[in-house]
Amino acid sequence: MKLTRILLAAAVLLVPLAARTLWFYQGIYTPAQPILTPDYESLQPPQSPLSTPLPPSPASAAVSERPQTNLLVDFTHGNWVSLKELEALTQPFEALGGRTVLSTDPYTFAEQLKNADAYLTAAATIPFTAQEAQLLTSFVQRGGRLAVICDPTRSYAASPTTDALMALSSCTASANLLLQPFDLAFADDYLYNLEENDGNFRHLILTDIQDSPLTQGVQQVIFYAAHSLKSSPQPLLRTSPTTRSSLTDTPAQSVVASLDASGQVLAVGDLSFLQTPNNLMADNQQWIARIAGFLASDPRPRTLAEYPYVFQRPVTLLVPADQTLEKGFITTLGAAQRQLALLNLPLTTAAQPVDGSDTLILGLYQDYEKLAPYLAAFDLEINLQSGGGILPPTPTEEAAPPAENEAAPTPSPELNLEDLLGSLETPSASGDSITIPGLGSVETASTGLVLYQAQPSGNTLILLAATEEGLSELANMLTSLGLSTCALQDNIAVCPLTGAATFGQG
Amino acid sequence: MSDSAPTPFGRFRALAGWILLPLIAGILLSLLIPKPIIGVIYLKDAIYDGSAQDMITQLIYAREHPEVRAVVLVVNSPGGTVTDTESVYLEMARLRQTKPVVMMVEGMAASGAYYLAAGSDYVLAKPSSLVGNIGIIGYLPESPSVQEEVYSTGPYKTLGYPRDTFIRDMDTLKQGFLKAVQLGRGDRLKIGPEVVLRGEIWTGTTALKYGLIDAIGTQSQAFDQAAAMAHIAHYTTADLRTLTGLPIFVTSPFYYQAPDGRMTPYPNQSGLFYLYVPPTEEQP
Missing domain, CATH: 3.30.379.10 (Chitobiase/beta-hexosaminidase domain 2-like)
Known part of the structure; x- marks a missing residue:
């Protein structure tokens, strides 16, 4: 009898406890799946591509026999580049017997161009005037070589709030005025590849390289931010088919460096490959040496x-x-x-x-x-x-x-x-x-x-x-x-x- | 004295002694069973040392207090530093071993804030909430140089790392972010890495379609979801900041303040960030 009462008391004691428990807690939480976090230790940074050796420099005697080639470097069009950054190109150019001359005064441009064999403009953000463009077109027709470099990281971004002149103040707009007679044109975009890249989606690994003196010995080039060329008579470097343009976001093969039909005008959609240490990656140094060779090739006959x-x-x-x-x-x-x-x-x-x-x-x-x-x-x-x-x-x-090649x-x-x-x-x-x-x-x-x-x-x-x-x-x-x-x-x-x-x- | 039949008073005493008293005792004891709490953590700022430390304190509190049966993160954040985001993310992973964590995206869960969303058990957002922006952003370290008046014992003592290493490390972090999203969302994720890593920021509606969140909903729905996952009912919600006794949050200068006093969307210090930087007219 007493035991019964004890059991009853215990039951009565537990009822509120059970009731409150069940009122609030209707089960026990267990994660539906194991809680997983990334295995951070297994993550590996992408490795740098291997570089191939530089081509041998021409013998100094062979260089000294040629007339000096003059490269006129543009610094009069709001060029968003420093001479230091161009050194990766001007140094091999000078090693080939060339002389670098800076164009810093627009009023002496025409006079300086008379003594130039090649003209380099990089990241120009102020448009060329019609007269300047005509002078350069004539310069190329007389045998001069023209190299135009644009870079999406060195182009003023046009925005709807800026005026029309500001919208023109981009490298592609400026360069395209210059390149139009040569059927070359940059697209106002940048290229990227999320699947195959060199450490970043905008670092393009370029292995589709066309045969040309400008690409001799070049097997792989890395561009670090590139415009595509929407018109390219003689493509030199092309992206992989999985590369996308920011204009379309759809995968397609794009040209990032090209010559015009005459082979005298070079358009390159990236500037950053010239910067240290980018110039040392993959075959970039070879590619730069070939561009230097292009600029330093036979002097233009004067008139x-x-x-x-x-x-x-x-x-x-x-x-x-x-x-x-x-x-x-x-x-x-x-x-x-x-x-x-x-x-x-x-x-x-x-x-x-x-x-x-x-x-x-x-x-x-x-x-x-x-x-x-x-x-x-x-x-x-x-x-x-x-x-x-x-x-x-x-x-x-x-x-x-x-006659040519005969003694004087x-x-x-x-x-x-x-x-x-x-x-x-x-x-x-x-x-x-x-x-x-x-x-x-x-x-x-x-x-x-x-x-x-x-x-x-x-x-x-x-x-x-x-x-x-x-x-x-x-x-x-x-x-x-x-x-x-x-x-x-x-x-x-x-x-x-x-x-x-x-x-x-x- | 012989045994006699119990009087009514005696019967009442027996009833009180064996039923009422245990019942009262049971009722009193049952009051010791805590009412389940859904802890709420608010993140309405970037994720950096101050805000992250506060969150971690609250997460630890939730893990160590049994009455907190689930946690709801109410977020409106563009993300923040890599390290602080990962600190919160890993602390959340510990908590999730025992208690569900639900995220309610109010205005935005971008970049690092979405990293935390991926580390939640369930994510709700408003149709117009901004979700995604998965990726890393950072300023390249300066090119190596030496200065006349500054000496160091190694070439990168002042810079930290070469520029190329910085970029490649950034890619490693990207892999980690992608992995966190894939592990966190599992089969619910409807888009591949090529879309995830584009860095786009999507509305809640699109994020739902892509499997980046689980539902469109409100805070009260988030609480209910957390309660359902924790198997609790008749819960109460509590701001874990109050429970932990943290002082009122004071924003520290995470963002760069222009000389004219205008606050910019750019971090005050260089480094690597899981951060959404909205487009603006001016660069810092």
Whole structure:
């Protein structure tokens, strides 16, 4: 009986406890699945790609034999790049015998371009003017090389709140104005690849490399942020098909570096591969060396319009060995030396052309026969009444202009300074004239001629006048004013000396 | 004296002695059984040392106090530093061994805040909440250099790491983030890594479609969900900050303040971040 009561009491005691427990707690929590966290220890950072050795540098002797190549580097278009960043490119360029010249003043751009063989503009954010674009187009047509680099990390972002000019202030907009004549164009995007990349989605591993001198020995290039090219006549580097453009976010193969159809214009959609240590990754150094080689390849032949940059090698002024130097000649020689010194070109005298040098000749019209080997290429018709009638120079086998890759022409043994400079006592008779193909005839007494011939073996500049005084005046005019007062026809300039030139029927 | 039949009073005494007293005692004892609590942790700031430490304190409290049967994180955060996010995430993983953790996304659970969402048992959001932005962001260390007046015993003593290492380490963290999302969401995740890692920020509706959250809902639904998962009823909710006795939260300068006093969305210090930086007109 008592036991029953104890059990009853216990039951009664437990009822509230059970009731409250069940009121609040209806089961026991157990995780539905094991609680897993990442195995952080197993995560591995992506490894750097291996680099391949650099190609051997050309022998210094081979480099020194070539005329120096000038690379004009643009710093006048809001270029979001420093010279230090471009060193990865300019140093191998200079190792190949090139000279880097900075373009920092837009007002001297046209003049600097005359002496350039290659032009590099990187991350330009201020558009090129129509005139600048035209100058560069003409530059390429004359054999110059143009390299345009854009980078999506170095482009001002256009936003709806900025004005139209600001929207133009991007590298792609600026570069495309320049590249349009060459059928090249950057897309205003950036490329990325979430599946195959070098440590980051915007680091593109480029293995689709087209055969070209610019890609010789290059097997893998890493770009660290790249625009695609929406027009690319000669693609050089292409992304993998899994790469996406920020414009579409869909996978597609894109071109990130290309040449134009002529092979003279290079467009590259990334700048950061030049930066340290990016330039050392994969075959980037090889790729940079190839770009440097492209920029430093054969110098562009100059035209007379690019005076005074018509000389590309040390200059030899032809002076016969037995000649006595007169005062007027020394003055002219000194002025020419000073001007050439500004171009880092020495001017020396020699009795005959020197291999590896450009040639400067000063002559009088009356000596045209002795200058025939040099004048033949210009088809001049010289009519000297005082000298015995119309005497067009007829190219002969001996007088033919030197062919390419042949030794420089040897002047006539009769050529001497007296002959070249003539005599103050023998002014040209009135009525003497010279007929220039396509231009007409001019009176020799008041006219100086500047003739220019560019050849792989050496460039030749000939100054002709009727008298030594005229020759000195012509030389001084070129030193001080250039060809600004002269009429230019191809590689012939006609310069008035003591009065305006009179043009007759051509 | 012989045995006699119990008087009514005697019967009452017997009843009181054997039934009422145990019943009263049972009732009194039952009051010792705690009412289940759903602890609420609010995160309405970036995740950095101050806010993360507060969260960890509250998570530990929840784990150590049996009356807290579940935790609901109410979040409106763009994420924060990598280390602080991972600290909270791993503390949450410990708590989840014994108690469910539900996340309620109010305005935003971006980047590091979504890292925490992936480490929750159940995620609710509003249709217009911003969810995702999975990935890492950081400023590259400076290029190596030496200074005349500063000496150190190694080339990276002042910088921490080479730039390339920084980028590759960032990729390692990305792998960890992706893994956390995949492990946390499991079969519920409807999108692949190529979409997860795009860094997009989605609305709650899209996040639900992609399996990044479990439901569109409200805070009260989040509490109910937590109660259901913890198998409790007639619960009460409590702000764990109050229970733990933490002082009122004071925002510390996580964000860079411009000289004109304007607060920017950029961190005050360099480093690696699971952080959503909204687009702005100006860069720092």
